[in-house]
Amino acid sequence: MQIYLPIAEISVDIILLLAMGGGVGLLSGIFGVGGGFLMTPILIFVGVPPAVAVATQANNVIASSVSGVFAHWKRGNVDFLMGWILLVGGFIGSTLGVGLFTFLKSLGQIDLVINLSYVIFLGTIGLLMMLEGIKAVFRRRKAGGASRGKLHEHNWFHGLPLKMRFRKSRLYISALLPLGIGFFVGVLSAIMGVGGGFILVPAMIYMLGMPTAMVIGTSLFQIIFVAANVTFLQAAQNQTVDVVLALLLLVGSVLGAQVGTRIGAKMQGDWLRLLLGILVVMVCGKLFLDLLIQPADLYSLEMTQ
Amino acid sequence: MISLMVSLVHRLFSVSGIDFLKVLATVGFSSLFVLSAKETKAIEADLSSHLVAITAGFSGDRILLFGSINSPGEVIVVVRGPDTDFKVQRKGQVAGIWMNTASMSFESVPSFYSIASTGPIEEISSSATRALNAIGFNNIGLELPVTKAAGKLADSWKEALLRNLLRSGNYQLENAEIVFLGEHLFRTEFELPANVPTGTYSVSVYHLRDGQIIDARTTPLTVSKIGVEAEIYDYAHLHGAMYGIIAIVIALVSGWIGHLIFRKG
Numbered sequence: 001m002q003i004y005l006p007i008a009e010i011s012v013d014i015i016l017l018l019a020m021g022g023g024v025g026l027l028s029g030i031f032g033v034g035g036g037f038l039m040t041p042i043l044i045f046v047g048v049p050p051a052v053a054v055a056t057q058a059n060n061v062i063a064s065s066v067s068g069v070f071a072h073w074k075r076g077n078v079d080f081l082m083g084w085i086l087l088v089g090g091f092i093g094s095t096l097g098v099g100l101f102t103f104l105k106s107l108g109q110i111d112l113v114i115n116l117s118y119v120i121f122l123g124t125i126g127l128l129m130m131l132e133g134i135k136a137v138f139r140r141r142k143a144g145g146a147s148r149g150k151l152h153e154h155n156w157f158h159g160l161p162l163k164m165r166f167r168k169s170r171l172y173i174s175a176l177l178p179l180g181i182g183f184f185v186g187v188l189s190a191i192m193g194v195g196g197g198f199i200l201v202p203a204m205i206y207m208l209g210m211p212t213a214m215v216i217g218t219s220l221f222q223i224i225f226v227a228a229n230v231t232f233l234q235a236a237q238n239q240t241v242d243v244v245l246a247l248l249l250l251v252g253s254v255l256g257a258q259v260g261t262r263i264g265a266k267m268q269g270d271w272l273r274l275l276l277g278i279l280v281v282m283v284c285g286k287l288f289l290d291l292l293i294q295p296a297d298l299y300s301l302e303m304t305q
Numbered sequence: 306m307i308s309l310m311v312s313l314v315h316r317l318f319s320v321s322g323i324d325f326l327k328v329l330a331t332v333g334f335s336s337l338f339v340l341s342a343k344e345t346k347a348i349e350a351d352l353s354s355h356l357v358a359i360t361a362g363f364s365g366d367r368i369l370l371f372g373s374i375n376s377p378g379e380v381i382v383v384v385r386g387p388d389t390d391f392k393v394q395r396k397g398q399v400a401g402i403w404m405n406t407a408s409m410s411f412e413s414v415p416s417f418y419s420i421a422s423t424g425p426i427e428e429i430s431s432s433a434t435r436a437l438n439a440i441g442f443n444n445i446g447l448e449l450p451v452t453k454a455a456g457k458l459a460d461s462w463k464e465a466l467l468r469n470l471l472r473s474g475n476y477q478l479e480n481a482e483i484v485f486l487g488e489h490l491f492r493t494e495f496e497l498p499a500n501v502p503t504g505t506y507s508v509s510v511y512h513l514r515d516g517q518i519i520d521a522r523t524t525p526l527t528v529s530k531i532g533v534e535a536e537i538y539d540y541a542h543l544h545g546a547m548y549g550i551i552a553i554v555i556a557l558v559s560g561w562i563g564h565l566i567f568r569k570g
Contacts (some may be wrong), residue, residue: 002364004499006530006537011364011499059552066560108394112404228553235549239541243552244534247559254563291402299465301473302392303502304410 007242008052014248016046021252028064028253029260030267031276032216034223036061036194037122039249040114041283050111052242054101054193055234059246061195061227064253065220072217079168079214083221085175086182086200090226093186098233101191105238108302112291117192119288125198126280133274140270169210169218177208182222190230195223198280348520349373350382350510355524357497358531365499368526370421370508373489378514379422379429380483383440384495384526386417386475387504393466409454409462415445416502418470419477421493423485431516438511438518442467442476474498503528 003014020042028035036057043053072078104110160174181203185196200219204210210218235241264272350372357366370382390412397406422429426441436444447466449459470476475498483493506526511518530538541548 002362002499004359004361004363004534006534007541009500059556062553062556063560063563066557067563070561070564108392108405108408112402116402228556231553231556232546232549235541235552236545239545239548241541241549241552243537243548243555246552246556250556250559250563254559254566257563258566291404293403294398295396295403297465297468297472298396299469300394300396300405301466301469302394303416304390304392 003244003248005048005242005245007056007240008048008245010047012046012048017245017248018252020046021249022256023252024249025253025256025258026260026263027256027279029257029262030264031260031272031279032264033276034061034064034195034197035253037118037192037198037280038283040193041118041287043245044114048242048245049240050114051101051105051238051240052245054114054191055231055238055240056242056246056249057193058189058227058230058234059241059243060249060253061189061193062224062231063246063250064257065195065224065227067254067257069217069220069224072220075217077213077217078221079166079210079218080221081164082166082169082171082178082208082210082214083218085164085178086185086218086222087225089179089182089184090186090189090222091229093183093188094190094226094229095186095233097187097190098230098237100187101234102237104191113191114193115287115291117188119284119291121188121192121199122280123284123288125202126277126284128202128277129273130277130281133270133272133277136270137274169208169214171209173208181207182226186226186229189223189226190233195227197223347375348380348510348512348522350508350522350524352508352524352526355526357501357526357528359501359503359529359534360532361534363499363534365501366497367494368497369492369494370510371490371492372510372522373491374512374520375489376514378512378519379424380491381420381422381426381430381440381511381513382483382493382495383438383509383511384417384419384506385415385439385445385509386502386506386528387415388413389416389502390414391466391470393462393469395465409449411447411449411462411466414447414466416504417475417497417506418442418445419495421483421495423483423491429516430511430513430518434513434516434518438509438521440511473500475500475502497528501528503530 001014002011003017004011020039024035024039024042027038039060040053040057043057044050069078101110104113160176162175163172164175165172181200185200188194188199189196197219200223201215204215204219205212231241350370353369357368372380374380390410391414392408392410394405395407396403399406420426420440426435430440435441439445447463449462453459454462467476471478477495483491485491506528507523508526509521509523512520529535
């Protein structure tokens, strides 16, 4: 059954949309990730204009982050002070990001920048995850136990001014650090239509040195607001948020995630990381190939009125 | 017997009752006209529907055109969508990556264009006639002004525009033949794709003899978003900020509902 999406202005099979939401929801449940990095490329692949895909996905990120943050909040795993500072950076970053998005769209380069951002940022993270997963799997086979390194190392950024005490995370670091990370992830989430958890989480663990338990809840907390900011600005500036599309994807992803979480709970962490790494590298590889292979028609068309 | 035929035809073309009566009335009137005045140059035509409604289930539509001529000759039907501006982008390789490296804008070009005829248009109409009435892809203003591009370069931009429009289904090459039912009555069908542009279309029916137009009739066709889809689109474009806030609230509430489901499961 076809449904006409009012903002995307295309007609798509409703079953396909539900299946896409379900599939991505399943994977995000298994791996405990937002899934935006999968959904946005898939939406573009089925013919949703990239600008609409990115903005609508930002709207979906709100919903999936809200449903995740409750559980962490209850366990006291949200560092609100850290969350607010990340958020200030995130707000500035995402506001500039949406402006950048509008500007690149007018230049006709937004598709390229979306693709390149995926290949560079997601590809790097995916490769690292894959390598880490392979290492961990082998290490366990050899030695039977993983050796732990230092929790975090001291780098140049620990000498930055404006030091603050984060009691919940037991940290005494410069506020500029979370501010900068929040800013960078905000820009990316506006351009790529992702929550940014895939960069935020490693950055909070490795750069800020936050306890892992605190990281997921705090990142979800700030992602909700950044995604809401992106949704609002995209709707107000570019009119690219399709609520019909968002709702249909949501139904599928809520159900899929429920099943996925149960599957994920039965799998080993190292294997999960390896598989997620492979999945991410595959998505990026496809996008990278699209950039390298000569398109069938060098010319493309855009209605400008 | 007649009612049987009516229902049969009705089913064949899946036209709504009122529209079909309209067509029937037109055809009936023109047939009467034919009988009473044999030598006038009247051409009659009407559409199965003057409104194409883009609703939630829209996945393209077929429009049926019925008409009659009362003297021999050829017929050309041109369906033309509202004019719009297009931007064509050309990709080039930069450091191994294919990216848009050049663009060209075309102004006031029909957003939809489809022709049906009783024969190849080059054979049944003179080039002057085609030029004057904007019949055929060479006569609808796809040419770039020389200030923008000239020669081969201009041609390649124009070809790219045409090729992309044809691929989208909004320009149609030899869309349909015109079928004569007997001596005077003819009909043709044209297809509107799912991504059809909205606005007021003109459907022009030309009656030609010896390459010249002897009579013509133009009837409007409106393609419009109707119902919930239209309201969402209008609201998003008129009240972007409020639309954004509503979208956020919907997402927050559905996320919360999702959480409730998770907690139970």
